[in-house]
Amino acid sequence: MANDPRRFLRYLEEERKAALLYRSLATGLEGERREAMLELADIEDRHARHWVAKLTEAGIAVPDAPVSIHGEEARLLARARSFGVDEVLEQLEAAESAGSTVYDEEPEATDAMAQEEGWHAEAIQRMRTDQPVLPIRGAMRALGPGNMEDWHRTDTSGSTRAAVFGISDGLVSNTALVMGFAGANPDSRTILFAGLAGLLAGAFSMAAGEYVSVASQRDLFRCEIEREAGEIASKPDEEQQELELIYRAKGVPRDIAEATAASIMADPQKALDTLAREELGLNPDNLGSPVSAALSSFVAFAVGAFVPVLPYLLMSGPAALALTITLCAISLLVVGGIVGRLSDRGVAFTALRQLAWGAGAAAVTYIVGSLIGVSAS
Secondary structure, three states, X not given: OOOOOOHHHHHHHHHHHHHHHHHHHHOOOXXXXXXXXXXXXHHHHHHHHHHHHHHHHXXXXXXXXXXXXXXXXXXXXXXXHHHXXXXXHHHHHHXXXXXXXXXXXXOOOXXXXXXXXXXXXXXXXXXXXXXXOOOHHHHHHHHOHHHOOOOOOOOOOOHHHHHHHHHHHHHHHHHHHHHHHHHHOOOHHHXXXXXXXXXXXXXXXXXXXXXXXXXXXXXXXXXXXXXXXXXXXXXXXXXXXXXXXXXXXXXXXXXXXXXXHHHHHOOHHHHHHHHHHHOOOOOOOOOOOHHHHXXXXXXXXXXXXXXXXXXXXXXXXXXXXXXXXXXXXXXXXXXXXXXXXXXXXXXXXXXXXXXXXXXXXXXXXXXXXXXXXXXXX
């Protein structure tokens, strides 16, 4: 039976029945809910056309489409007309959930068809709980990254983030390093050498890590854009509909969204650029520069790491240590405040948090250094 094309007749019958039911239910609705029902019907009609084409290809006669509702669908419709559509939404959701995997093992169904069957239950569930449901794909996009093409990613971090957190890392780590050596009480030149070594080692490590991270991310984004280009070439109708639905999710009227999507899809390059921005959340002209991010990380870490080293370039002994503690405390507060401003967590909170963690790390390493220095002597 798995290789028998007559199974397409069953698929076609179910799709046609569902489309007719959704269209009939839509007549008793208004506004967004009516449009959602009609959109579900449109999707079922598109699936039906797919099976008509498969039956024709297999040389099997295609039955006429039903013009009236019978059986369980007729009872649902009668109940909805008597008591309101809300009375049947739970039953519709259960039926769609039960059939959501019908195409998962069907090689002749498209990936989009399998996904859309799963969306139906989600859409009806959102309608039943009075959540936004228009358009269907737009609603599913709002549920999270797992509901659309799951290979998409949208994180486009760049050099600004690397700079801010690079300064923070350099400041905290090298302050702890310098304080650890200071606790062991060697001469000032040893502390200075340790601080400079920590600065260079940390800066190069940060730069290398950031370069690899951004380069890998850039490769991923390019791969996603290439896959989107392949979909535009192989499935232009589906991509045009997806673009139309994205615009409708933003509130664009249906006729305008259709015309806009058709105009954009007429130019493959414009279509790729638009879908990359609208669907993937990517700017094809700015995918992040590994070199820029690496340089930014190097400089930022070095700037932060230079703060605890500076006093030992100017003086030595207890005076250098006291100045190091003062400069590092002020710098921790400033950097923490900047992080708070960027993250909207509150300047005072993040400044004090940065100071607490930085001071804690410095205190621990100072104590450990003191213990090592005593045992060594």
